[in-house]
Amino acid sequence: MKKKLPPDFKAMCEENAECGMDGARPSPWICHVCDHKSQTGEGVACTVCYKTTCGLHLKHVSAYNPASGLYELQPVCIFCVGAKLH
Numbered sequence: 001m002k003k004k005l006p007p008d009f010k011a012m013c014e015e016n017a018e019c020g021m022d023g024a025r026p027s028p029w030i031c032h033v034c035d036h037k038s039q040t041g042e043g044v045a046c047t048v049c050y051k052t053t054c055g056l057h058l059k060h061v062s063a064y065n066p067a068s069g070l071y072e073l074q075p076v077c078i079f080c081v082g083a084k085l086h
Ligand SMILES: [Zn+2]
Pocket: 031, 032, 033, 034, 035, 036, 053, 054, 055, 056, 057
């Protein structure tokens, strides 16, 4: 015997993006380069502009970290990579 959720339970859940279903609905993200929308996988924030970027439009560049005194690989979107190179 299958139990179905009452229809308004789902409606409530969709209205409230922060409904209490822990981890069941990962927050959707959108790539600011290609407008790719996803609720799965990872959107990574660019370390320069802090915008969410999909894996295709993110490069890892070595950047100097004054806190550690080391060059570290940091995720940077292709816009910011291009801006740095020019
Ligand atoms: Zn993208």
